Amino acid sequence: MLLKTFLKSNRASEAFERKIQSQLVILLKDLGSTNLKKAVIACSGGGDSTALLIAVRNQFPALHLTAAYFNHGMRDDKSTKAEEDFVAKIAAELDSDFVTGRNSGKLNSEEDARIARYQWLAEICNDVGAEICMTGHHANDQAETVLLNILRGTGSTGMSGMLASTSWPLGNSTNTRKPVLLRPLLRLWRNDIDAYLRDLGIEPRLDDSNADDRYLRNRLRIVSLPHLKDINPKVENHLVALAEDTRSDDELLTNLAQEWLDEKMQYQELKHQLVPDEIKIPRTNRSGLSIVPKPIFTRILKIVAGDLGLNMSRSQIETAYSICGRANAEVSISDGEIRTEKSWFVISKTSPK
Numbered sequence: 001m002l003l004k005t006f007l008k009s010n011r012a013s014e015a016f017e018r019k020i021q022s023q024l025v026i027l028l029k030d031l032g033s034t035n036l037k038k039a040v041i042a043c044s045g046g047g048d049s050t051a052l053l054i055a056v057r058n059q060f061p062a063l064h065l066t067a068a069y070f071n072h073g074m075r076d077d078k079s080t081k082a083e084e085d086f087v088a089k090i091a092a093e094l095d096s097d098f099v100t101g102r103n104s105g106k107l108n109s110e111e112d113a114r115i116a117r118y119q120w121l122a123e124i125c126n127d128v129g130a131e132i133c134m135t136g137h138h139a140n141d142q143a144e145t146v147l148l149n150i151l152r153g154t155g156s157t158g159m160s161g162m163l164a165s166t167s168w169p170l171g172n173s174t175n176t177r178k179p180v181l182l183r184p185l186l187r188l189w190r191n192d193i194d195a196y197l198r199d200l201g202i203e204p205r206l207d208d209s210n211a212d213d214r215y216l217r218n219r220l221r222i223v224s225l226p227h228l229k230d231i232n233p234k235v236e237n238h239l240v241a242l243a244e245d246t247r248s249d250d251e252l253l254t255n256l257a258q259e260w261l262d263e264k265m266q267y268q269e270l271k272h273q274l275v276p277d278e279i280k281i282p283r284t285n286r287s288g289l290s291i292v293p294k295p296i297f298t299r300i301l302k303i304v305a306g307d308l309g310l311n312m313s314r315s316q317i318e319t320a321y322s323i324c325g326r327a328n329a330e331v332s333i334s335d336g337e338i339r340t341e342k343s344w345f346v347i348s349k350t351s352p353k
Contacts, residue, residue, distance in 0.1 A: 048136030161243035
């Protein structure tokens with residue numbers, strides 16, 4: 001049984017909470033949500049999400065919090081019931097609401113589990129009227145994500161890792177209104193989180209599946225990163241720094257791409273006045289797309305394709321760049337196509353059959 005005294009901060013834990021409070025204030029200010037009333041925190045009972053739930057409650061006592069536990073249905077009922085009960089008790093001690101859900105479909109992969117979890121969290125946010133959902137991803141997770149993306153093959157977006165504030169990861173897959181996803185722990189390390197919980201006398205739940213090295217992320221954490229630390233003990237710090245530097249460069253280039261679109265074709269007006277299935281970009285005049293540097297071209301393409309609801313692989317972007325300088329060429333993309341006309345570079349979305 002948890003005691004309320006365990007959830008009261010001491011001098012050591014207050015420093016940890018102030019870091020989260022400072023980061024969350026910055027994120028909310030950037031969103032224009034300084035008067036936030038309600039938020040959902042995804043809480044598995046593990047150390048990161050448990051620490052986040054307690055710290056946010058202690059630093060934002062007026063905020064209406066809902067702790068949300070999701071059972072993926074991939075582990076034994078005894079373990080998941082113990083986790084669910086743990087989160088429910090923590091939430092009760094914090095005078096926060098608690099909700100739980102269980103996956104009802106078949107999950108064949110980690111990605112399936114992720115999609116099911118985020119779909120459910122979006123529904124919960126919608127049900128309780130929360131525009132913000134927080135998760136407990138921390139700096140170690142960021143290092144793992146960057147390394148995982150590099151191994152899979154990625155560009156600047158993948159090397160940027162996770163964002164502390166981002167749009168909902170599932171896009172418009174359902175009709176549910178999507179909250180904003182915040183990760184207030186992203187600058188804090190697992191050691192900081194563990195120390196905070198020890199100070200409070202709280203022992204979080206351990207998910208045995210995190211030790212299963214059949215999953216690639218687990219294998220990176222359990223096998224690969226320890227070997228890399230033997231070579232350079234600061235490898236995780238360097239991966240996180242790489243993400244921050246790459247993100248800054250990517251944001252600058254994306255802003256330049258947006259400025260180019262606005263200057264050449266009043267893109268913001270076009271985007272807000274119409275919902276086209278096709279967008280034509282000037283290609284051959286002296287300031288057309290064919291002479292735009294590749295880093296800007298890539299981001300122009302991502303912006304326009306994204307606004308049309310299209311996804312493009314790296315190889316498709318490379319092919320699109322290679323045909324930009326000549327007319328009457330085309331490349332197929334998922335649910336659409338790119339073609340060049342005499343004076344235009346055309347991105348179109350195909351109608352569903």
